[in-house]
Amino acid sequence: MSEMSEMSEVITLHEHLRELDEELATLISRICELSILIRRELPHRLGKAGTVNISGEQQTKIDVWANDVFIDGLLSTGLIHQLASEESEDIVEYEEGTGAFNITLDPLDGSSNIESNNLFGVICGIYDASTPLPARGRKLKAALTILYGPLTTMMYTAKRGVHEFVKGRKHNLEDVYYLVNEHLQIPSPGKVYGVPSNREMWLPEFRHFIALLEREHYGLRYGGSFIGDTNQVLHKGGFFAYPAYLDRPHGKLRLQFECxxxxxxxxxxxGKSSVGMGSVLDVEPTSLHQRVPLYIGNVELIDQMETLFAKCRDARLYY
Known part of the structure; x- marks a missing residue:
């Protein structure tokens, strides 16, 4: 399928999910249904909630509401054994011994962007119920993202490639997701890089690596939402990082919910992921809200970066 193009054959998400087992397909469909409900409600729930989440971040009204919608809506399916949300301190268990899946959820990644009408979305990880949370990423059964932008798009993988869908198409139902990119692949060579500010706190080898990208004329694309910035890399190729800092060696992003x-x-x-030395997916979790440095992008770029980092005598900082 060509990216974001008119297709001779229109395939809905429901039709595409027939390739999966019925329970997993039902769960993914339910997440997408809830995301549409949340999108509709956005204009009516603007503003700060006056509360902070477990990570000490200010919550918006939509943060709190969306978290409740997802928890209630997913538990009601009877498919969930454990559910962990970035907005909640503890794991929610539906009933002991019931539900086929454990799920991790960032209900609104980048929600601080809502006020300025910029990109944000949903990030979800799905594990078999036999894998208790927190868990290594390598044990994921599936993962999906929903990006709220000029278009509402959804990507999922069940370890058989990455497939992208858009909500609503010309002459079709608005609240149905339609396939626009099957077996998406990160373009190579890459074109863009995204990194946060505070360069004075970057580790020297990371500063050097970014200088190499800039000399190779990679374009800076950083919007302040993890899901939006990663979407740039998935479609244009390149590199994104929320790195280890001198004063924050474990970075900012949460292993379970985002990374x-x-x-x-x-x-x-x-593509490839890294915590500086080795894949993010191989990190053994030590706590539910654990943070890790994250570097993702084209394989050749991550390999180049890891080679540079390996020369650092302080490599322990990357874990």
Missing amino acids: NPMSLIVEEAG
Whole structure:
């Protein structure tokens, strides 16, 4: 399928999910249904909630509401044994011994962008119920993202490639997701890179690596939402990082809720993930809200970066 193009054959998400087992297909469909409900409600729930989440971040009204919608909507399917949300301190268990899946959820990644009408979305990881949370990313059964932008798009992988869908198409139902890119692959060579600010706190070898990208004329694309910035890399090729800092050696992003699901999608699309030395997906979790440095992008770029980092005597900082 050509990317975001008119197709002679229109395939819905429901039709595409027939390739999966019925329970997994039902769960993915339910997540997408809830995402449409949340999109509709966005204009009516603007503003700060006056609360902070477990990570100490200010919550918006839509953060709190979306978290409740996802928890209630997913638990009601009877398919969930354990559910962990970035917005909640503890794991929610439906009933002991029931439900086929454990799920990790970032209900609204980049929600601080809502006020300025910029990109944000949903990140979700799905494990078999036999894999208790927190878990290594390598044990993921599936992962998906939903990006709220000029278009609402959804990507999922069930470890058989990455497939992208758009909500609504000309002459079709608005609230149905339609396939626009089957077996998405990260373009190579890459064109863009995304990194946060505070360069004075970057480790020297990371500063050197970014200088190499800039000399090779990679274009800076950084919008402040992990899902949006990674979407740039998935479609244009390149590199994204939320790195280790001198004063924050474990970075900012959460392993369970952000790094693992997105790293699976990137690797299934032909890219590579890293914590500086080794794949994000191989990190053994130590806590539910654990943070790790994250570097993702084209394989050759991550390999180049890891070679540079390996020369550092302080390599322990990357774990």
